[in-house]
Amino acid sequence: PLSFAERLRARERMIGYWTQLPVPAVQERIARHGYDYVCFDAQHGFHDYHAVLNGMIGIEAGAALAGSACGGMVRVAENSIAVIGQALDAGARGVIVPLINTAEEAKAAVAACRYPSGGGMRSYGPMRAGLRSGPETAVMNVEVACIVMIETRQGLANVEEIVATPGIDGLYIGPMDLMLALGGSTINDPSKAEDFEGALARILAAAKNAGVAAGIHTMAGDIAAKRLNQGFTFASVSSDLNHLDKAAAEHLKTARLALVS
Amino acid sequence: PLSFAERLRARERMIGYWTQLPVPAVQERIARHGYDYVCFDAQHGFHDYHAVLNGMIGIEAGAALAGSACGGMVRVAENSIAVIGQALDAGARGVIVPLINTAEEAKAAVAACRYPSGGGMRSYGPMRAGLRSGPETAVMNVEVACIVMIETRQGLANVEEIVATPGIDGLYIGPMDLMLALGGSTINDPSKAEDFEGALARILAAAKNAGVAAGIHTMAGDIAAKRLNQGFTFASVSSDLNHLDKAAAEHLKTARLALVS
Amino acid sequence: PLSFAERLRARERMIGYWTQLPVPAVQERIARHGYDYVCFDAQHGFHDYHAVLNGMIGIEAGAALAGSACGGMVRVAENSIAVIGQALDAGARGVIVPLINTAEEAKAAVAACRYPSGGGMRSYGPMRAGLRSGPETAVMNVEVACIVMIETRQGLANVEEIVATPGIDGLYIGPMDLMLALGGSTINDPSKAEDFEGALARILAAAKNAGVAAGIHTMAGDIAAKRLNQGFTFASVSSDLNHLDKAAAEHLKTARLALVS
Amino acid sequence: PLSFAERLRARERMIGYWTQLPVPAVQERIARHGYDYVCFDAQHGFHDYHAVLNGMIGIEAGAALAGSACGGMVRVAENSIAVIGQALDAGARGVIVPLINTAEEAKAAVAACRYPSGGGMRSYGPMRAGLRSGPETAVMNVEVACIVMIETRQGLANVEEIVATPGIDGLYIGPMDLMLALGGSTINDPSKAEDFEGALARILAAAKNAGVAAGIHTMAGDIAAKRLNQGFTFASVSSDLNHLDKAAAEHLKTARLALVS
Amino acid sequence: PLSFAERLRARERMIGYWTQLPVPAVQERIARHGYDYVCFDAQHGFHDYHAVLNGMIGIEAGAALAGSACGGMVRVAENSIAVIGQALDAGARGVIVPLINTAEEAKAAVAACRYPSGGGMRSYGPMRAGLRSGPETAVMNVEVACIVMIETRQGLANVEEIVATPGIDGLYIGPMDLMLALGGSTINDPSKAEDFEGALARILAAAKNAGVAAGIHTMAGDIAAKRLNQGFTFASVSSDLNHLDKAAAEHLKTARLALVS
Amino acid sequence: PLSFAERLRARERMIGYWTQLPVPAVQERIARHGYDYVCFDAQHGFHDYHAVLNGMIGIEAGAALAGSACGGMVRVAENSIAVIGQALDAGARGVIVPLINTAEEAKAAVAACRYPSGGGMRSYGPMRAGLRSGPETAVMNVEVACIVMIETRQGLANVEEIVATPGIDGLYIGPMDLMLALGGSTINDPSKAEDFEGALARILAAAKNAGVAAGIHTMAGDIAAKRLNQGFTFASVSSDLNHLDKAAAEHLKTARLALVS
Ligand SMILES: [Mg+2]
Ligand SMILES: [Mg+2]
Ligand SMILES: [Mg+2]
Ligand SMILES: [Mg+2]
Ligand SMILES: [Mg+2]
Ligand SMILES: [Mg+2]
Structure with a gap:
């Protein structure tokens, strides 16, 4: 079967x-x-390095239980060769790099994801990842997806150039930051709704034309489906913290409403 | 305003x-x-001691934000003077002690919760709790609730004796263990539903007659309300882990169903 | 295929x-x-509870990678219902309970491993284990192995009674403690070698007669094999800490010897 | 009442x-x-990210207990958008950014502290901070203080330019590094005392002229008071580690001296 | 030179x-x-097992720096063979066991500290301690001090019997718990001062007569000296947490008082 | 005796x-x-900051036990003033900085290692290191070794310039990355063996000519010795993780082979 990165690239x-x-x-x-x-x-x-390292093991264990493949990814804190390297050594099948503004920055992200055999600058030492990928750097270059986030005004302006960077496997939209970049005050700011959807369409088209994956962040399953139906090739539902917080609030509300005084 | 333990005792x-x-x-x-x-x-x-110690601080911070009082409690792992002492030193306003079978065990739980001034054996050193309770042991004795779980066949048989133990502030039902004790195969085993509700009624009556709080564990807010409406004086909704797990499952299901192929 | 506990029981x-x-x-x-x-x-x-909880996930992930089953076990710190319960909730397929002296103690260990449906006192809440075992307590009772250690003078004297305790799935020898119990000054004390092998033979025979597994701790793979060839049904090689320590010492020695001055 | 950042800005x-x-x-x-x-x-x-995240909760809990506001701040390890963002997401009401040498660097620090609505580049995701600030980025921009450290030779030379950077809320002096920058061998090097006080006066004047806060690090409460009396608007006493170390040394000395042989 | 335990025993x-x-x-x-x-x-x-394990390494490193011996000890949470064993395996040179009420309990504490070669029940596995003690259990039996706390009414009543337990190396007074046991409301309750000093004298005499060490907990170096001058053979100053807390309070007070308005 | 850094510099x-x-x-x-x-x-x-901080204490304790000096070093994740500063504050006697490509990068690494008194930009706050080094920055500048890694094509091309950077104390070869940089597919790629040894010779000569230390990473003690015999002045054997992994594999293999069926 295809690896996660291959499926992503295959859109x-x-x-x-x-x-x-x-x-x-x-x-x-x-x-x-x-x-x-x-x-x-x-x-x-709320993750630090050990949370990612040990949690990545959790993903492997859970995926094995499901009998499915499940790609562990990391949305890294910054576009840095050290930080991206640690995520990949910990076993990430892909990284999502935030706040990419230019093709130059995209190029740096790609370089951080590939060994010299793939034209990059990744340093060798896949202490966890190597258990599954084996030692061949050519294999690891292929099995790792490099995804960049389009979520700033500058990044949107440069999206066609960014997506043309060799080695980019996908674009990923951070809707909140993008909305703020467009001048919105909240994610659902009606005054910016049109601009926002326009920006999405532009990014979607850029990815499609470049033949790379197009992803987006969402807060719920139905919205994820809506975005996929609209042409996005991957969508994230967010997040465990948000969902438990919402559940805790709702159960209290339900309980209080149902109390007979 | 009344403290958590006082409210609990006031039913x-x-x-x-x-x-x-x-x-x-x-x-x-x-x-x-x-x-x-x-x-x-x-x-x-998934808690260890540091999780309880630091999480108890989280409860204080969250309660302050809500402008409400919120009693941090610990369902301890065992009926031990050391373990109960550590929960209380960490700032617990009450402990829920599992698997209580006899009045003797209930007595030991009470002793672990009170200093000698209250007839107990708690050792002095409230390194976190003391910040709020002050140094007077008589105050701390009053501000801490001692709740015991009725969830075994033997505990059910002895419930009237257990609840008569001086210093017991409440009974708490663990429905799953109780159902298993009654021979049920799951929490909703229809063949044991009547026995189960009978056991609940007996425990509820015992608590009411003794003038102490009666609590129960539930999986959702509406069930908590139902139990409170039925006469229980406190009910827990469970839990962050279960709720996020359920949410993660449902969002995926929703998304897949809404996908247009 | 058989589960770990079933294989163990099948000797x-x-x-x-x-x-x-x-x-x-x-x-x-x-x-x-x-x-x-x-x-x-x-x-x-050097384990605490989180080390066991997270490391157990590591075992699942590693076993999936190997395409093999690998039973995660815990040699618990003490024969306590709380401690054994936490190990099992964390996903242990078996516990090895140290320092068992009497049939009474063995009975307590068994009770800690089984739900009431199996005659025991385990409390329900398999927050991690349940992902694989499912919610049926009858299934969990069967999938968990209860192994007790024979390593004290008293335990050796009572081994036939201990092994006759219903629910015991295996005996496990701690050679160092056993040797010390026999009066030896080190694991290889020649003056006690005969006594030691005699004790092993007695324990081995007791397990065989009772039809339960017989295990032993060893320091190396060849010794493990020797013990299995001798009739033991399982043997442990010990341990990561010892092996890395030895390796670190040997590489330094090798390097120094090979230095040309 | 005014927020911490507002009080800081109000000098x-x-x-x-x-x-x-x-x-x-x-x-x-x-x-x-x-x-x-x-x-x-x-x-x-000795902090890592979790120490800051959880300790920030400790500050909220302690402040609530005191019935006072207490601004949690972070002196970050470096002037980086990722590191500053994590401190703010964790709930910091202000950051103190070390080793600022130029107005350009000051500008980067400011950008890391503000969302696009405030002209900056902060990325949205205040997973802890949002509980108190609410979701409005305009509010968060105002509630966060951006303080830069003047502690290098170059920073001192550029202090008037640095303080003129729009969005800078305060200057903070690191006396030890500043003393070393001036050629001192220790914090109290008498040969540099005059230069040091001269540098302080220059920084103080620059802050005052720019209308921003002027802060300084000190080792004790009386020195903090002295600096505030001298015109500084905020002063830190340092630190828990130093104070406990000193106390441990002094109690031993006291005890030994008082021993009657 | 003498080991810590030997010095303790030599009073x-x-x-x-x-x-x-x-x-x-x-x-x-x-x-x-x-x-x-x-x-x-x-x-x-605020310690858990890893805090003790890693902190014990800190003690060795600090002692080496001082060029002195410094005995790492653990006041354990309870009188349990498992808990005492883990403290000793982690490298403790002595344990202080709280809340000892009877000679029977003292005997259990001693058994937990000694291997069978010393008449005890300690289990072999000194994964950290063995680095310094070597593998001989006879040596380890001697190098470990077993100290029991007299701090309850019952313990005081039985102190002569307790101290006569073979293997007890010292008594240790917990003044706060002892004062509470005597009916005091605080550590300095004047109405119980005489009773308290009487209890101390009795414990001191019991230790002296038995030829074992007599220790006491104090809050400051001068009090420690006073107690040593009075005949106690060891005294603890308490603690890093208390001292930093006090220092933080005092520096603020000092600073506020010295502010010129 | 000489400090670690002095011995390193003395080759x-x-x-x-x-x-x-x-x-x-x-x-x-x-x-x-x-x-x-x-x-x-x-x-x-698998280290994070706390692992380095606490592990560095472990090195001091172990060295004291051995009665030897043992230099704790850190191969840092990146060439950053913040990251290098934290390693040194934690007590590192030297840092190994990866992926150095140019003299400019080497100069930045040196600056991160020295206080202004040594021409660098290190910030003062040796919260752990200061216990041993004392407060004099001139002393600390001398006691810390700055080692840069030559492991990229560009770094190799610039090695003579890099090594000429004032303050560089040693070069360190990362063989795997270097081999990949040379186009090798594995560390032992025979087609690149000659190129690889040629590169080593060039680096070795550059270090020798500059009078600085020359180090290399190896997987075993005999290889370390071989490299030292060849002229390298220091060599590392790698690593605890690899060695325990290998040991675990070998013991299983040995055991299975020795089983008599
Ligand atoms: Mg974003
Ligand atoms: Mg239960
Ligand atoms: Mg043993
Ligand atoms: Mg500084
Ligand atoms: Mg006490
Ligand atoms: Mg490398």
Whole structure:
């Protein structure tokens, strides 16, 4: 079967889940549901390096339980060769690099993901990843997806150039940051709704023309489906922290409403 | 205003939440919703001592944010003077002690909760709790609730004796263990439903007659309300881990169903 | 295929590894080599509860990679219903309970491993284990092995009674403690060698007569094989900490010897 | 009441404490004494990301106990958009950015602290901070203080330019590094005392002229007061680690001296 | 030179420090000041097992720096063979066992500290301690001090019997618990001062008559000296947490008082 | 005696060990064997900041036990003033900076290692290191070794310029990355063996001519010796993780082969 990165490149439709809780047993649970990928939010979530390292093991265990493949990904905190290298050594099948503004920055992200055999600058030492990928750097270059986020005004302006960077495997939209970049005050700011959808369409088209994957962040399964139906090739549902918070609020509300005084 | 333990003893109706994730920022979030209490599951949840210690701080922070009081509790792993002492030193306003079978065991639980001034054997050193309770042991004796679980066949048989133990502030039903004790194969085993509700009624009556609180574990807010309406004085909704797991499963299902092929 | 506990009960020959390092990525590596079981040493190793919980996930991930089953076990720190319960909830397929002296103690160990449906006192809440075992307590009772250690003078004297305790799935010899119990000053004390082998023979015979598994701790693979050839049904090789320590010493020695001055 | 950042900008006099110990219960204790702010030293202290995240919760809990506001701050390890973003997402009311040499660097620090609505590049995801600030980025821009350290020769030379950077809320002096930059061999090098006080006067004047806060690091409360009396608007007392170390040394000395032989 | 346990048994006068912070670099700092021992408070402090294990390494490093011996001790959470065994395996040179009420309990504490060669039940596996003690159990039996706390009414009543238990190396007074046991409301309750000093004299005499060490907990160096001058052979100063808390409070007070308005 | 950095600069022959496991008790064990240095792999190993901080204490404790000096080093994740500063504050006697391509990058690495008194930009705050080095920055500048890695095509091309950078104390070869840079597919790619040895000779000569240390990474003690015999002045044996993994594999193989069916 195809690896996660190969499926992504083939623009297969994929649904993922976003995790912000530093608890490997949580990642194991999520992965066992059969998501195509689970992504650690190492930018805004509560993860440190050990949370990613151990949680990635949770994803493997959960995926094995489900009898499915599940690509562990990391939305890294920054576009840095060290940080991206650690995510990949920990076993990430892909990284989502935030705040990409230019083709130059995209090129740096790609270089961080590939060994010299693939034209990059990744340093060798896949202490966890190597268990599954084996030692061949050519194989590892192919099995790792490099995805860049379009979520700034500058990034949107340069999206066609960015996506043309050799080695980019996908674009990923951070709707909140993008909305803020467009001048919106909230994710659903009606005054910017049109601009926002226009920006999405432009990014979607750029990805399609370049033949790379197009992904987007969403807050719920139905929205993820809506975006996939609209042409996006992968969509994330977000997140364990948000969902438990919402559940805790709702159960209290339900209980209080149902109390007979 | 009354403290948590005083409200419990006054048989005020209270709704709580059960937490199994070792993430203080999760406990802070939950507490801010306004639950009357949040209880760490240190028996079956993923907590160790530091998770309880730091998460208890999260509860204080969340409660302050909500402008409400929220009683941090611990369902301890065992009926031990050391383990109960550590939960209380960490700031627990109450402990829920599992698997109580006899009045003797209940007596030991009470002794672990009170200093000699209250007839107990608690050792002095409230390194975190003392910040709020002050140094007077008589005050601390009063501010701490001792709740025992009725969830075994033997405990059920002895419930009237157990509840008569001086210093017991409440009974708490673990429905799953109780159902298993009654011979049920699952929590909803129809063949045991009548026995189960009978056992609940007996425990409820025992608590009421003794003038102590009667609590029960539930999986959702509407069930908690149902139990409170039925006469229970406190009910827990369970849990962050279960709720996020369910949410992750449902969002995937929703997304897949909504995909247009 | 048979589960780990079923294989153990069937007295299949099994080789395990002993782990003392609190690093889930280490357990993943070890499990992928294809050991029949990997056992956390929670008595003398460097593990705390999170090390066992997260490391157990490492074992699942490593076993999946190897395409083999690998039973995660825990040598618990003490014969306690709380401690054994936490190991099992974390996903242990078996526990090895140290320092068993009497049939009464063996009975308590068994009770800690089984739900009431199996005659025991285990409390329900398999927050991690349930992902694989499902919710049926009858199934979980069968899938969990209860192994007791014979390593004291009293335990040796009572071994036939101990092994006759219903629910005991295996005996396990701690050679060092046993040797000390016999008056030896080290594991290889020649003055006690005969007594030691005699004790082993007695324990081995007791297990065989009772139809339960007979296991032993060893320091190396060749000794494990020797013991299995001798009639033991499972043997552990010990341990990651010892092996890395030895390797570090040897590489330095080798390097110094090979230096040309 | 004014927020911490507003008080800082209003050049109110504030006294803070510096924390280097990764123990949330320590931060809770300190904050309850009523300090105007408590600052995590994430450059030279023993903190990692989880220490800051959980310790920030400790500050909220301690402040609530004191019935006071207490601004949690972070002296970040470097001037990086990712690192500053994580401190702010964790709930920091301000960051102190070390080793600022130029106005350009100051501008980058400001950009890291503000969302696009405030002209900056901060990425959205205030997973903890949002509980108190709400979702409006305009509000968050105002509630966060951006303070830069003047502690290098180059920074001193450029201090007037640096302080003129729009969005800078305060200057902060690191006396030790500044003294070393001036050629001193220790913090109290008498040969550089005059130069040092001259540098302080220059920085103080620059802050005053620009209408921003002027802060300084000190080792004790009386020195903090002296600096505030001299015109500084905020001063930190440093630190839990230093104070406990000193106390441990002094108690031993006292005890030995008082021993009657 | 004599080991820590040998010095203790020889009733040499020793001054120790009490540590409650789970930070190995703190223990290293404290030990380097030259204390005769540093004791982890695993009953009321913020330590878990890893804090003790890693902090014990800090003590060795600090002692080496000081060029002194410094005995790492653990005041364990309970009188349990498992818990005492883990403290000793982690390298403790002595344990202080709380809440000892009877000679029977004292006997159990001793058994937990000695291998069978010393008449005890300690299990072999000194994974850290063995680096320094070597493998001989007879040596380890001698190098480990077993100290029991007299701090309950019952313990005081039985102190002569308790101290007569073979293998007890010292008595240790917990003044707060003892004062509470005597009916005091605080450590300095004047109405119980005489009773308290009487109890101390009785315990001191019992230790002296039995030829074992007599220790006491104090809050400051001068009190420790006073107690040693009075005949106690060892005294602890308590603690890093208390001292930093006090320092933080005092520096704020000093600063505020010195502010010129 | 000479410090580690002085011995390195004097081109004394030294043998080190590479550690990738975040377990301080492992570093203590390794250091006690008498290695000249132990190096934390913070680029590809499983270390985070606390692992380095606490593990460095382990090295001190182990070295004291061995009665030897043992230089704790850190192969940092990136060439950053913040990251290098934290390693040195934690007590590193040297840093190995990866992926150095140019003299400019080497100059930045040196600046990160020295205080202004040594022409660098290190910020003052040696919270752990200062315990041993004392407060004099001139001393600390001398006691810290700055080693840069030559492991890229560009770094090799610039090696003579890099080594000429004032303040560089040594070159270190990462054979795997270097081999990949040369186009090799594995570390032993026969088609590149000649190129590889040629590159080594060039680097070795460059170091010798510059009078600085020349080091190399190896997988075993005999290879380390071979490289030292060849002229390298220091060589690392790698690593605890690899060695335990290999041992676990071999013991299983040995056991299976020795089984009599
Ligand atoms: Mg974003
Ligand atoms: Mg239960
Ligand atoms: Mg044993
Ligand atoms: Mg500074
Ligand atoms: Mg006490
Ligand atoms: Mg390399």
